[in-house]
Amino acid sequence: MTNALPSAHRSSPALACRGLAAGYGARVVLAGVNLDVAAGAWTAIVGANGSGKSTLLRTLAGLAPPQAGCVMLQGRPLGAWPRRERARRLAWLAQSAGATDLSAHEVVGLGRFAHGGWLATPSSEDEAAIRRAMLATGSLPWAERRMSTLSGGERQRVYLARVLAVEAPVLLLDEPTTHLDPPHQEDIARLLLAQARGCGVCVVSAIHDLSLALTADRLIVLGRGAVIGHGTVREALAGDWLSAAFRTRVEIVEHDGAHLWRPRLDAPARD
């Protein structure tokens, strides 16, 4: 595989890992993972259920200790960053968040925690970041509503705004389009691309929807407990990484410059 990004990015990846093994207890889900994820691109992680998309993201985020190898954030080992400093540079969106009684504005405001701390009242800079994030995700209209009164899609946009409010150079998002209808999925994909290309952010997200994942700049394809490939969408399609990852022929069609996954309903069911 080749790296299509400029050489300047290649020399100092925003996020990297070497010889990474990740899993739960004694169970190894992924092993031998070497990645250089550059800034200024949206990278989608795809793979079958249980292939380790969330496990990889959690390990890259420092939420689960690696079983082997190391993760580097901006050229420095993840564990070497002070906790708050790391939180300002790496923002994380969980696949599912807990039920909370907070208002949408308060949830987004928590994204600024690492900037202020326990005793700090939100500064005008924090309020501006919160507002920008809520505007970007279209969640400002329900800023004062309790999270428990919002729909699943509305809640997801608030949680995404919380991540954007950190204004971190690295965003790790586990299924950011969960609960969203197709137009909103489109909005979020556009937002992630703009974050990456317009603001130079390193965006890495696990995406279940193949057609949506193919709108990303780059793909990390997982399968058989390892990384099958890491590169541009064209490289992934040329190498047929998706078929290898899902252990079935994955048919991608090109339409108006976009790549779309075509379900093959006439194919025999997999074991």
Add this chain to the structure above:
Amino acid sequence: MNARPGAARPTEAAALNGAAESEFSGQDSARSARLAFWFAGCLAVTLLLTGASLLVGTSSVETSLAWLLAPDAQSSVILWQIRLPRTVGAWFAGALLGLAGAIAQGVFRNRLADPYLLGTASGAALGVTISLLAADASVTALAWAGKLGITAAACIGACAAIALTIVLSRGVLQTASLLLSGIVVAFLLSAVTSLLLLTKPEVWRTMQVFLLGSTGYLSWSSASLLGLVFVICVIPAALLARGLDALSLGEETAQSLGLSLSLLRLSLLGIVSLATASAVGEVGIVGFVGLVAPHLVRETVTVNHRQLLIGAPLVGGALLQAADLASRWIIRPAELPVGAVTACVGGAYLVFLLWRRSRHD
């Protein structure tokens, strides 16, 4: 890092966002005003209950009113040295239980969590039982028990129970393990208490007062102690409240925000331990206040954890004051155990909540 999310804006709801921006500050100030009104209401109820508690006792309300208007030496002692410290102490004990309940529900992310979840009640009961049995056994032990007092014995028992729970769960990071350890410790210590009481049935009657809860022994010294502990607990709790907000989004999210989960939980559980042990030591085991007070706050007003940790003590304090008043009023001139009153009222409230929720569903 100057990444600007606003640079990328989805097409959706741009006009709606603009309108929302102008309404935003208005909603915020309306909510603050509502909250201030709510806090003032709680304080007003507390003052009313304090006034009422001066009038209710073994004598009639008319007599108490006459004492208030024209106090003599004897009535002054009854009003200011017996009734007032009792209601002030009850308020602080209820406030501590309300605070501990709100923190426990936040730490465990479970609305059914209460301050006794970590085995504090059973530990306190065992501490008191051992102290009473020791006092009965020898003169030296009696002297030690006299120095220590029931309160200290209950506090030591409660703190030991929490320490045992944390050791059994190997730290505070695993919620399920912590809850399970708390249940195991509670059952284990209750069994030991029952076995000890079997050897000395005469101690049982004294223990009943403790197990059913009583505000009858509260004096100015115990009210002052409870007040001091309340101040020691509520200030750090309010400072850590943002951590509870973060925790409500999930443990991993909280960690990703830069929080040390173990340090946060240990600090918060330390506050729960101190608050619960002090309250139990002074008024015995009073159920439901810690469970119901945070619910009552959330049911009536929208709050984050900082506001909840101020609101729950206000409601908890008023609840125990009201229960104390009811325990004196219902079968006057005799008294009901205050724990029995809170259990009846709290249980009825939870049944009401369940009924309302099932009707809503």
